[in-house]
Amino acid sequence: MxxxxxxxxxxxxxAVAAPLSLAAARPAAAAAAGASVPTTLSARRGVVPSGVPIAPELSLTHLSVAGAASVRVRTRAGWQPWRTPSGCPGGRDGAAAQPRTLIPAAGVLDYEVRGDGVSVVEINTMDGPKRxxxxxxxxxxxxxxxxxxxxxxxxxxxxxxxxxxxxxxxxxxxxxxxxxxxxxxxxxxxxxxxxxxxxxxxxxxxxxxxxxxxxxxxxxxxxxxxxxxxxxxxxxxxxxxxxxxxxxxxxxxxxxxxxxxxxxxxxxxxxxxxxxxxxxxxxxxxxxxxxxxxxxxxxxxxxxxxxxxxxxxxxxxxxxxxxxxxxxxxxxxxxxxxxxxxxxxxxxxxxxxxxxxxxxxxxxxxxxxxxxxxxx
The missing domain is CATH 3.40.80.10 (Peptidoglycan recognition protein-like)
Incomplete structure (x- = not known):
């Protein structure tokens, strides 16, 4: 024991033998010890209008979206196709799952949602002040x-x-x-x-x-x-x-x-x-x-x-x-x-x-x- x-x-x-399928994982790029960790920035936009392009209030890494039937974003390459939000709906014990979607949004210049009562939080996890x-x-x-x-x-x-x-x-x-x-x-x-x-x-x-x-x-x-x-x-x-x-x-x-x-x-x-x-x-x-x-x-x-x-x-x-x-x-x-x-x-x-x-x-x-x- x-x-x-x-x-x-x-x-x-x-010295424990591993199955061949469990050979050692290839080394990953190391997280730099001593690297600065930024403060996460956010802007709560509340309920946003459907079908209207929205300019973010901060440079984005993510959008947290609830209630949208579809979302599209504009990057330097132009407007991207409409997408149905996908993700993993979690929730506490004693509560129903919350179908809020986290969308990676680095490089997004504008976004647009379809649906009634869609709420959005804009997030940036990379560019805030050093914490x-x-x-x-x-x-x-x-x-x-x-x-x-x-x-x-x-x-x-x-x-x-x-x-x-x-x-x-x-x-x-x-x-x-x-x-x-x-x-x-x-x-x-x-x-x-x-x-x-x-x-x-x-x-x-x-x-x-x-x-x-x-x-x-x-x-x-x-x-x-x-x-x-x-x-x-x-x-x-x-x-x-x-x-x-x-x-x-x-x-x-x-x-x-x-x-x-x-x-x-x-x-x-x-x-x-x-x-x-x-x-x-x-x-x-x-x-x-x-x-x-x-x-x-x-x-x-x-x-x-x-x-x-x-x-x-x-x-x-x-x-x-x-x-x-x-x-x-x-x-x-x-x-x-x-x-x-x-x-x-x-x-x-x-x-x-x-x-x-x-x-x-x-x-x-x-x-x-x-x-x-x-x-x-």
Whole structure:
């Protein structure tokens, strides 16, 4: 058995054989330690008129849009085609999913929406005044053998503004809650436009969910970019390990911080978001490798069977669903329509899930077990 210290530091010296499909991910471009992290800028435009070109109030990296039937943008190349907004609708427990879309908008000069009562928030995650300095990128600190351990960005490395989690008087918007893990859910972020800077995009997702949608934090516990880099999502506690809280449950298994990635079905459900839109193209090989490693580590740590079906019960609301233990966002709606309809994680990722579960089950058997002491 491995100690909690090994979980915190990572088991980089372990000689664990990996399946060929899980060979080490190619090195990604490192996030520059000491790089400036800008303040995120925003302009709340409120309800905007339908069919009228709108000049943004600030240089854009993103548009957060709710209620639009379609959106088009003008760049230096002219007006682009109308698009139906796509994304991943999250939500807290006790609330319905919120179908607000985050649209990458770097280089957009004007935009136009169709629909009644469309609300827009303009966001820039790159050009604001310097707020802090980024922490260095590391290896995932979750006892994964080095030959398969992905690069990892903590909240401090990708530049999370922790003030978003607090009210103006300094009180937390959300009380941190931790629950026994029952399921692991795969998402895609679902944006239509390509994203040049995934770190700035994660900051955009964070602002959109924590502030615009008032979740109080980013809704996912982990995110993965196209290079296979893993990002810490929802804040759990001050140590270096993502997802898990400061103390285990009665069964001595780690408890996961609650998120806001499946409306009404979050407690005990860990959300992993793959950055990209997988309706027309599948994830990269690097992203899939990291996804399998993450799922295997989480499954082994929480003693979940990757090939099993779970009788999920939300410990907050009592909502129930019979669902695959490693599942996807759209499966929650099939299991319980209260979760809200979605195509997430996309037509090109969803069919890969049976093979992913099998690879995760094989890998989880090779990872060392972990015990968590009752105190730090």
């Amino acid at each position: 491995i100690s909690r210290r090994s979980l915190l530091q990572g088991a980089t010296g372990l 802090t300095v980024a922490a260095p990128q590391t290896r995932l600190p979750m006892a994964v053998p080095r030959q398969m351990c992905p690069q990892y960005l903590s909240r401090a490395a990708w530049g999370a503004d922790e003030s978003y989690r607090f009210n103006p008087d300094g009180t937390p918007k959300l009380t941190l809650a931790f629950f026994k893990v029952q399921t692991l859910t795969v998402h895609h972020s679902g944006e239509d436009a390509p994203v040049a800077d995934p770190i700035a995009h994660v900051r955009g997702i964070y602002y959109a969910q924590a502030v615009t949608q008032d979740f109080g934090d980013i809704g996912y516990q982990l995110l993965i970019d196209a290079d296979g880099r893993v990002y810490e999502g929802a804040y759990s506690d001050p140590d270096t390990v993502p997802v898990f809280g400061p103390a285990p449950g009665a069964d001595r298994l780690p408890l996961a911080v609650n998120g806001a990635h499946v409306g009404g079905f979050n407690a005990g459900n860990v959300g992993i978001c793959m950055l990209g839109n997988f309706m027309k193209a599948p994830p990269t090989a690097a992203a899939l490798r990291s996804l399998k490693v993450i799922l295997a580590r989480l499954a082994a740590t929480t003693e979940l069977d990757p090939l099993a079906t779970t009788e999920y019960v939300n410990p907050i609301s009592g909502k129930k669903a019979t669902i695959a233990t490693i599942t996807t966002h759209q499966d929650w709606h099939r299991a319980n329509p209260d979760a809200g309809a979605t195509l997430c994680p996309g037509d090109q990722l969803y069919p890969l899930m049976p093979a992913i579960r099998k690879d995760v089950a094989d890998l989880a058997k090779r990872l060392p077990p972990i015990t968590v002491p009752t105190g730090r």
